[in-house]
Amino acid sequence: MGTSGSKGIDGAGGPGGEAVGVGAGGSGGEVGEGGAAAEAWHGGAQLYVSLKMENARISGDLVPHVYGSEPIIGSWDPARALGMERELASMWELSFVVPPDHETLDFKFLLKPKDAATPCIIEEGPTRLLTGGMLEGDVRAALFKLNGDDEVLEFRVFNKADIVSPLELAASWRVYKENFQPSKVRGIPDISINVAPAHATEEGSAATLELDLEHYVVPAPTAPPNEYAANLAATPASLIQTGASCTNDMLLSDGIQSSSTVSAYSEGFSNHKKNIEAWATDSSKKLQTSGIIESKSVGTFTPLQKPDGQKGLFVDRGVGSPKLPKSASACSLASGLSFGSAKAMPEAAGAVAAAAVADRLHGSKEDRKLAIVLVGLPARGKTFTAVKLTRYLRWLGHETRHFNVGKYRRLKHGATLSADFFRDDNPEGIEARNEVAALAMEDMIDWMHGGGQVGIFDATNSTRKRRHMLMEMAEGNCKIIFLETICNDPSIIERNIRLKIQQSPDYADQPDYIAGLQDFKERLTNYEKVYEPVGEGSYIKMIDMVKGQCGQLQVNNISGYLPGRIVFFLVNSHLTPRPILLTRHGESLHNVRGRIGGDTVLSEAGELYAKKLSNFIQKRLKSEKTATIWTSTLQRTILTASPIVGFPKIQWRALDEINSGVCDGMTYDEIKKVMPEEFESRRKDKLRYRYPRGESYLDVIQRLEPVIIELERQRAPVVVISHQAVLRALYAYFADRPLREVPDIEMPLHTIIEIQMGVTGVEEKRYKLMD
Secondary structure, eight states: OOOBOOSOTTSTTSTTOOOOBOGGGSOOOSTTOOOOTTSSSTTBOEEEEEEEEEOTTOOTTEEEEEEESTTTTOBSOGGGOEEOEEOSSSEEEEEEEEOTTOOOEEEEEEEEESSTTSOOEEOSSSOEEEETTEESSSOOOEEEEETTTTEEEEEEEEEEEEEEOHHHHOOOOOEETTEEOBOTTTSSBSOEEOOOOSSOSSSSOHHHHHHTGGGGEEOOTTOOOOOOGGGGSOOOGGGSOTTOOOOHHHHHTTOOOSHHHHHHTTGGGGGGGGGGSOOOTTOOOOGGGGTSSOGGGOOOOOOOOOOSOOOOOOOOOOTTSOOOOTTSOHHHHHHHHHSSOSOSSOSOOHHHHHHHHHHHHHSOGGGGSEEEEEEOOTTSSHHHHHHHHHHHHHHTTOOEEEEEHHHHHHHHHOSOOOGGGGOTTOHHHHHHHHHHHHHHHHHHHHHHHTTOOEEEEESOOOSHHHHHHHHHHHTTTOEEEEEEEEOOOHHHHHHHHHHHHHHOGGGTTOOOHHHHHHHHHHHHHHHHHHOOOOOSSEEEEEESGGGGGGOEEEEESOOSHHHHHHHHHHHTOOOOOEEEEEEEOOOBHHHHHTOOSSOOOBOHHHHHHHHHHHHHHHHHTTTOTTOEEEEOSSHHHHHHHTTOOSSEEEEOGGGSOOOOGGGTTOOHHHHHHHOHHHHHHHHHOTTTOOOTTSOOHHHHHHHTHHHHHHHHHOOSOEEEEEOHHHHHHHHHHHHTOOGGGGGGOOOOTTEEEEEEEETTEEEEEEEEOOO
16 A cells, blocks of 8 residues: 655645744743754654554454664664554554654564564564655565464555644543543544563663662652641631740641640630621621520620722733733732732632632622531541642632641640540530630631631531531631531541541550550540531532542532532542652753753753663552553653653643743743843743743643643552643642742752652652763
8 A cells, every 4th residue: 555645844735835833832941941943843843653554364462563773663672662552453553753854764563472472573574764754665565474484464554644733743631431532633542552571671680770769769859747737737826825936837836735835825815705706797696596605605706897899800811911001009909809918919820810700700708718618527538638629729829728626626725635525415525626616717717808718627517506606607708618528438447547546646645556546436436426417508528539439429509610620629539549750851952952942852861861761660660550651742751751661651732841932942041132021020920920922830830730630530650751840830739839939849850759649648759860
């Protein structure tokens, strides 16, 4: 059969045409991730090559492969041959990307039996040559001799080459359940799986790397402490004496547990009891009228007032946005977004900011603030869920804070309370627990009046009376959504109880583990006696979600953009431990030249890193058969991943580097000289600065949300090979770093950052494979 020609090797539409590419709007990047305009093939245009073999008689035990020379194959070793994917019952396909001016590639087809002990069958005839994406000469059939010379198997060969830009080449994640779906972009599967090699992929023993894995480990720049998750919650402001010399760091450590220290921080508590009265200004209802708190603990309260005049809404669209009118008041612009906050623009950008403003315009005042109130028995994962949700919302740019009532209780009453304190027939214990819950709710509402948007209220809240108290306090101030976590698996509950005993400050001074375990189980029994599932108001129920597909998520009376995002996040979350490995591509030619943007190939050092990375992945994930490799659609990440075999490879357009717009292909010195105003704007605010006709870091964060959701959904390890700005944004999510820090996060070349996600939180480890 013949071949189909390319679309013109000299440019779009044939010889003499203009070079194909994305021009000024091409993919960009941080320093060293660029393309020079003076080079051939502006904008990163490249050849998408497809090789196909067809034979209706092919046996299921023989898998067609391709092996040959650099840079596509790597060697003439059959063990490192690239497997072809079955496109139809009788058709096999292998696709790859090369520069239009690539060196001539010589290769052959071979049939590899599934039985590793059986030798491969190499096609007859001379070596095939590929130049400019096309096979030289007439495309002959591929002949294979089986059973000696007694049988000849013939395949028809097809070859097609197209010039495409990086954006056209992008193939999105299109896997539905376990089936590979054809790409609507290229008409072929988006995922390719190579056969694992029989030995190491670089010179030397593969076992050497396995034995020396620890040699590659380097300390993380800011390794997070392994501490109890509830300690990361907000500082109990209501329990801090005015002018106290205690620092926030001391409070965050939750080390204030002795009775004398607690007393010192409780002297001013009487000043806050008046705030337990009902918060609605147009109602004289008292909480004691519902039988929740005795009258002696209730006083009077005048609520804080929100500023009036919520007009002049303005959403920041980047430094390159149209200027504000001189007559516009910065204060009035800010008031509609943050209700008196000093911030003149929201952290979120793009669709999230637009949706947030829409909610504020069309919703009631109390709907503009959101309280996620956790509900559930102890050891059901409430705090872990609260921490994950807080991290996600902060990363999207929403002012979010986690309020843990247990932290208030320990500060007010000490950490060494027995199970009797939690009995349903202990009125003093009930009053004390309602008291600290009301204080935590009071602090959360005060924080919202100061500019906070989403509060995560973390406690058992296991009775209707308690939840009614919280709804009374929230009336006119914020919208409440109850988030109930339910677990019916005894083994999971037992595991969580043991973690609780080992980590909770409640048992830090208990030397006898068995005694602590018995006390906690008695506490749990006391809660179970009075537990009432949520059935009122707006709520989300997470039922056995730790089991994954066996779990359920029930939703009632949920509306609005942000509540919808929360539901979408929770339905894709789970607690299955698994590692996520983040790494930049190997050094590219423009890393060496100091240019941003473009789509260049790897340097010699980058090619060496690709081999070392392959060797590392083979050893680190050798027992993880379901692991996947994610890359961007730019060739420097694809080439970095090419030596890795045995795992599915998926290309994400969302993982492409930040788009540097008209600055594509320039160095920062050139930008400073030619566009000094742009250079200065970027220096002042790298987070919000948007390259002309390009992107900002906030834009990158918004387009990465589907990637974050998919990473949360995955239960197997994932290796993400991407770019500096993109990995900074992803790392900030897992490390819970403030958005303002994202542009300055260290993300070195030739280094792997392993994020271990599990029920105990997020842990980090770094491997530096090359200097």
